[in-house]
Amino acid sequence: MQRFDTVLVANRGEIAVRVIRTLRRLGIRSVAVYSDADRSARHVAEADTAVHIGPRAATESYLSIDRILDAAKRTGAQAIHPGYGFLAENSAFATACADAGVVFIGPPASAIDSMGDKIRAKQTVSAAGVPVVPGRSEPGMTDDEIHRAAVDAGFPVLLKPSAGGGGKGMRAVHEESALDEAIASARREARASFGDDTLFVERYVSRPRHIEVQVLADQHGNVVHLGERECSLQRRHQKIIEEAPSALLDAGTRERIGRSAVDAARSVGYVGAGTVEFIVSADRPDEFFFMEMNTRLQVEHPVTELVTAAGGERGIDLVEQQVRVAQGEPLLWAQGELRIEGHAVEARVYAEDPARGFLPTGGDVLDAHEPTGPGIRVDSGIWTGMRVGSDYDPMLAKVIAWAPTRSDALRRLDAALGETAVLGLHTNIAFLRSLVVHPEVVAGRLDTGLVERELETLVASGSGTPEEVHVAAALDRLIADEPAGPVVDPWDVPGGWRLGAPAPAVWRFEDVEVRIRGRADNAEVEVGGVVGPARAELRGDLLTVTYQGATRRYRVARADGVTWLAAGGHAWALHEHRLLADRDGAAGGSDGAVTSPMPGTVLVAEVSPGQQVRSGQTLFVVEAMKMEHTITAPVDGVVTEVNVRKGQSVGLDQPLAVVAAAQES
Known part of the structure; x- marks a missing residue:
């Protein structure tokens, strides 16, 4: 047997962080690799050492066999863990590792080749007695x-x-x-x-359910399975939520499908951790057919880890088992010693915007909060300050919940997603919460078409910005502007105070105008002509707001004229515009300075000196990071100055124009 003291992780993001965590626990030195895009990535910071392997393009960095092997040679790594994706199922990489004298922590190249061709794979497993689709x-x-x-x-x-x-x-x-x-x-x-x-x-199998079985094999001919996972909640064949065990299978079918998975692994001389995927009709749950085998660790492996037990303990670290098998150790258990305890559910958090057709998003992570608590696990590659670009897969993290029963696990996952916050870019967290509590999901009536059938409802439930969020954003800005300590001079208060009558501080977020009189801890708020009391307190990044008889807590961050608020799994990006106020509390009453809420480029300049404008009329459009922000006239009046032109770059709060308020007759 060979003992590893240094292992290189040929991957990035949450899987690299997750593998590094196990290596640290085993006392093995970890080596991270990174491209230009990942210099400040979390996996780079958490590894014992890190090696730069090339530019942003994956073909010149994470997919470059020569650069990966060179990094292993330079750092003295005896083995390489490929994670999943990139080179994980590349038989040429497995062969190159062997030729270089580096252990590939995965199956033999022959097994990768056998299962990589779906036709050959079906023929191979069919000959071993594994059922295949007619x-x-x-x-x-x-x-x-x-x-x-x-x-x-x-x-x-x-x-x-x-x-x-x-x-x-x-x-x-x-x-x-x-x-x-x-x-x-x-x-x-x-x-x-x-x-x-x-x-x-x-x-074609009607109402198909996607069920896969985790297998583990050593170099001594021992093969076991660790139960099945249900992966039927998919969108465009991309898994979204996975769970273990499946709510569909009875004990007899569970035993048969597990044996078939073991037979499939044996048929190709498999070694290491792998997954055998089956398709099962929801109408005939006792009938299953082989689809394919993934010759690597799966994204959803944590749900298996959380429910699999041996001896007196629950929880098996599959990465640890991969390392032990690669070192030549035999499996620790026979099939009869393994059992399933409780239920686990996993949700994948992506940098994508469900309201815009799930297009990938990006930006700087201004703040990230991950949930904790009994039965909660988070595998994450994000941290505050990192840049999320479009170079790689948009998955940011996985939130996993375990509980004794399926219903409790779903409830725990829903609550954990409600505590998860990523500020600075849009994610699918609110969409995931809608899916977890969907009646069909709760009842276990799943199939691979469910998400697409219910997509409109699932997306709609997470769209729109509630009124209380606009109020919270305005109160947050008021707090930021308020002087610290007791007020000595009323002219120091930015809330619109003036001699003779109180005047509000006024903000416009999107098309909603919020007027506030007083201080944030004892304010009077007006939205849409309705006036009511409100108060807010900011401690660190946690904003507590009481409004309309309800108290809500938000995580808050600000950048480039945008206030980000997150609560209950939702995140809102509110482009702010501070307005002036007249004697009667209406917009106007003095000259209105128009400034840029963020650094960017002027795309539209629909204004000229001497032009008559009305409050809310579009004057400029500024673009930054592929995001457009419309800047409107703060008051009815006449444009007296225009300081920029179309195509010009502008900075944060740079003056764009001045509008002289119309005089009352």
């Missing part, structure tokens, strides 16, 4: 052969590319008349995506 998977089938195979399998059928994954090139065909066009389309997409247009045909 259809045909001979390599090199012509269009006519695929057509006949589809008719023989019975409609509906699924056309699938032999290479690649992620749903690219897949086509569901429900009747023969649509088959030939679907074959042509699937071939085109597979060829464009993977450089290989080989297709195979499977019967």
